[in-house]
Amino acid sequence: MSQILNQKRNRGNTSSIEPSNNSSNSSNSVLSGMPTTTPGTLTDELAALFECPVCFEIVLPPIMQCQVGHLVCSSCRSKLSCCPTCRGTLGNIRNLAMEKVANTLMFPCKHKSTGCRMFLGLNEKAEHEEVCEFRPYSCPCPGASCSWQGQLEKVMVHLQHAHKNITTLNGEDIVFLATDINLPGAVDWVMMQSCFGHHFMLVLEKQEKCDGHTQFFAIVQLIGSRKQAEHFAYRLELNGNRRRLTWEAMPRSSHEGVTSAILGSDCLVFDTSIAQLFADNGNLGINVTISVVC
Known part of the structure; x- marks a missing residue:
């Protein structure tokens, strides 16, 4: 019933x-051999280098750095007066080499900690994270x-x-x-x-x-x-x-x-x-x- x-x-x-109203060739040759669906240790280690020391998210292009090369994401950069790693001066320096490397890598989804096992390229990462079942x-x-x-x-x-x-x-x-x-x-x-x-x-x-x-x-x-x-x-x-x-x-x-x-x-x-x-x-x-x- x-x-x-x-x-x-x-x-x-x-x-x-109640209701109411109301682009280096040598780099490419090394990275091209990495699997794209199940990245190995090399990809995991490289991806870890892109972690922002402030928000711990992946640093994506445009990639900013301090004068000695420490990375920080562009979002956190606007809130900092000095490098969070070495306390050195932060200018407006882009690391073009790392940006080129980033375009060849597969990055983990930002919802990895809650169960997502996807690795994606930069072009797919943001779109996937918007609809990820683990968000x-x-x-x-x-x-x-x-x-x-x-x-x-x-x-x-x-x-x-x-x-x-x-x-x-x-x-x-x-x-x-x-x-x-x-x-x-x-x-x-x-x-x-x-x-x-x-x-x-x-x-x-x-x-x-x-x-x-x-x-x-x-x-x-x-x-x-x-x-x-x-x-x-x-x-x-x-x-x-x-x-x-x-x-x-x-x-x-x-x-x-x-x-x-x-x-x-x-x-x-x-x-x-x-x-x-x-x-x-x-x-x-x-x-x-x-x-x-x-």
């Missing part, structure tokens, strides 16, 4: 459940001002401590009851669903456009990576008065968040008139079913 939840949340306030997770609450970030296993702990009013129901088939959908302004309704050993966040968001037109957006995100999300599907269904409106999709990863999906209408979207067809005294029930994709 389905479980029923009545859960409302202020946009921007997760502590309340920190942000708080998944929509519309919230929470700036928390951490590892995947800490997300639910954070929600349970910082956003206690978000209720979790167990089961693959539940009913999400959003109350007072006729309230004016922007409102979020949020709940958690736990099944198949994972946690899913269900979001119903109400937005008022500049022209006064109001739309509702309903979506599910998995508290996990995109690879994990690919193993599941969700179905949202509105039922009532001999009518049915259904949306089926793969859940969003909490790495992706729901904002881009809502902006692109890649979710269940309906306006006020549709909402009223299915609502009962201003309350809207949404059947939510999570299934495993073989």
Whole structure:
């Protein structure tokens, strides 16, 4: 039997459940023999030479150095008055030789400490790190001002401590009851669903456009990576008065968040008139079913 939840949340306030408004040839010949997918000791040792002594990130071009040759990344350079290694004078000296070497190396992803094993060239490194599955997770609450970030296993702990009013129901088939959908302004309704050993966040968001037109957006995100999300599907269904409106999709990863999906209408979207067809005294029930994709 389905479980029923009545859960409302202020946009921007997760502590309340009340809705409101709201180029050397000799160098190349040596380096060209190094593997590109599983770099050996030589690559690891060379990559270590590019570590910034201040932020410990990889020093990428433009590579700056002090007068005796100690490297520092360009970001940290702007904040320093002397070399952090030898305390000598820092000018605006670029190490062109090291920049040339950098273009031949494979560097570890900056999320190596949390599990990423990728080594990438300079052209791919930044792009990969933006979507790396091992990058920190942000708080998944929509519309919230929470700036928390951490590892995947800490997300639910954070929600349970910082956003206690978000209720979790167990089961693959539940009913999400959003109350007072006729309230004016922007409102979020949020709940958690736990099944198949994972946690899913269900979001119903109400937005008022500049022209006064109001739309509702309903979506599910998995508290996990995109690879994990690919193993599941969700179905949202509105039922009532001999009518049915259904949306089926793969859940969003909490790495992706729901904002881009809502902006692109890649979710269940309906306006006020549709909402009223299915609502009962201003309350809207949404059947939510999570299934495993073989």
